[in-house]
Amino acid sequence: MEIDIILNEFASPQAATELGLLAESYGLRGVWASNYAWSRDPFFTLSLLAERSSKIRMGPMAVSPAELHPLKMANLLFSLNELSNGRAMIMVGGGGAVLQSIGLERERMIRRTRECLEILKGASPDKMTNYTGEIYKVYGYKPEWYTDTPPLIYFGSNHPQSRKLSAELADGLITSDFVVPLMKDFVASTHAELKAAGRKPADFRISNFWAWHIKEDPQASRAEARRELML
Template identity: 35%
Template sequence: MSDGSNSRAADATWGIELTPEHPPERIAELAALAEDDGFDVAFASSHYFNRDPFVTLAAMADATSEIRLGPGVVNPYETHPVKLAAQTATIDEVSGGRAVFGVGAGDRSALSNLGVDRDRPLRRVLETFDVARDLWAGETVTHEGTFTARDASLNLEPADVPVYVGAQGPHMLRMSAKHADGTLINASHPRDLEWAADRIAEGLEERPDERDDQRSADRTGEQNGVPRESAFEALAFASVSVAGEEDAAREAARPPVAFIAASAAEPVLERHGIDREAAGEVSDALERGELGEAFDLVTPAMIDAFCIAGTTDTVADRFESALEHVDGIVVGSPLGPDLEDAVSRASEALERATDR
């Protein structure tokens, strides 16, 4: 975990989330821009109503040469875990060994739209990447647990793919620190990141030594010309909106903040002094499908709590505060009112915050 020092911040991971609400070709162009602007990893988000993340990642791989790539995040309910392992290994193959695997439990409300019951999420996520690791190692797997796989194997070359768990609650955070290669903390505010860092520290205390020994050995030097990072890292998977004008950035933040506020747990709302009734009104409007009304109900306090929004200077200051608690930042949706401009501004803000 980061200790907040300048030298530590200089080593911070720069990540970006690209949402396939646009054609894969445009997302690939944004990934190439992000690579040119110094980002280390690009995630393609996964929502059933957008374009397929793995098709998009293939286009991103073709448009780039160094940046690491992966889904961020897929869930093991919509797609069988063995299939997710195969899809991720394919991205690793076409990218020349640059894949990462962002996996989480998925959004409960979105899964309910598909008639999917999100049962035993922590166990399901853990079993998913445990099985994936065995498959990537070239093993034949039989598994009986939250899902079933019998004599499953992949017709692909063995792969070494780092696993990043999307997490927000205490149990998932601790599990990810104990077993995964990294955590994608679904939070933007230093208070939430500090709380999450404490949960991650608890998980790291129970982390098997052999896991770190193996990952450190695997990531010494470079693999296929791609630098390998340390054994574990915690990244803030933060909603960010950056623009030349503060008001434009904050206005663009309303849609993602509405969804975040609507699903925020009571302790999180209390941590930021957000009225439960106000958040409930946003949630009710979303459930009715009244998106415009829901976005209008987002308060300034909600934007402050759930998004890093503002000019490049403002965002750089917020990044610097966040990096006191994490090893890097994934610049997440909405990015800003102008995507290309936002990628470059986010890079500039990260450069100021990390003194890279």
């Protein structure tokens, strides 16, 4: 088992660097920057950490193709990956707080995510990408500077359709707040989907996100936890 931490949405690049380097010193695997409507851009938040760290992985969570076109998402992700020498990762999601803030509905989540994953995974510095999906189009895309080890691309969702899509296209799947008995069934079902897709479960990453609201002031911790439950 490996451990990642998720920074809150108020973390600055300087704070993310300090906390990320501390996490790296303790042997943690990764740091995630939260993506909210009122937060700093998560790719920007992790930029200093990418340049100053050496082992820890980092990435934004969650970024929806409904809010950011997959081509622009690819450029941001690959840039962070270049800055960190191949240690970037991303959690693609169906859309939450950001979509609420800009008045959009979570429509055709599976189709949007499928096309996003196909674009992200299909990008290459060696060949031109031309993609014509039902929702997204990409023409003449060839990031020749994208030469580091590819970033890890996760899909974040609890739904069975999402699990099947992740097993087909993603590097990993992130679920949230599953207790141990539920997690056992979730892992078993995911492994079955991977085998059906012709993939080895050992090569796929499964993560369970637990929210821990740790602050010096207990009241502040409770207030933050209640706010997140409302979302």
